[in-house]
Amino acid sequence: MGFRQVQVQTDSLSSIHLIGSAGERHPHSAWISEIRRLQSLDWQVEIIHVYREGNVVADYLASLGHGRPPGDHFVDAPSPLLNYWLYFDCIGVLTPRLVNIN
Template sequence: MGWIQLQSDGSVLAQTGAAAAGGLLRDHLGHCVEAFTCNLGRCSITAAELKGAVEGLKIAWNRGYRKVHLKMDSTTAIEIIRNRENEDHRHGSIASQFRQLLNLEWEVKIDHVYREANFAADYLANLGHDFHFGTHNLNVRDSGLVQWLCHDVLGTSHERSVNMI
């Protein structure tokens, strides 16, 4: 009770380098109360992951949520956030923005979530490629989003192809 869950994800298209991010806020019952997507232009996948989380935290703060549990499927992004001494890192400026948000008067927990439980955020991140540059709030009843929310709750597995070298 009293906590909101923020799930975020990033996406970069290999052929163009176009980057996007997206995420959603869920209440204590697991209901989606807010969804967003961002077209980021061009950046690395780690930068997209971090920028998606920053945008989600800004939305949570602006909506008045003061207890946020952020879940991301990028262990690299989480490591950058937690490594406070690494301002010279190539993602240091984004990490600095992140830490400024964390220093506000609220409680934020950050945890890793497996990709199989983050399909809705992945869907929103990929959707960002279809929007103009910037952050866009979305209808939480979007049929595509609802489908992936169900997958997250049920933990439905999906086959993946992995390139072997």
């Protein structure tokens, strides 16, 4: 699409660490190699950690993709729940983080 600067946000710190350090024997080494290949292209890619509450739209989309086969998946018509999360994201509503302190 011609983007020159890309920021990838993930709520998975372990994924960020794997991309930076996984060896060839890791079970997901093929995925990690592909991510590294994409990072090496002629663009700037930044991978950062955000809590899932900081990007509920991405968290929702990730949950839709969980369990699907690898590859590209497109959402042509957002579900009512996705529209709900998109709306709140656009107007800046924060999602609280529930923490068990017991």
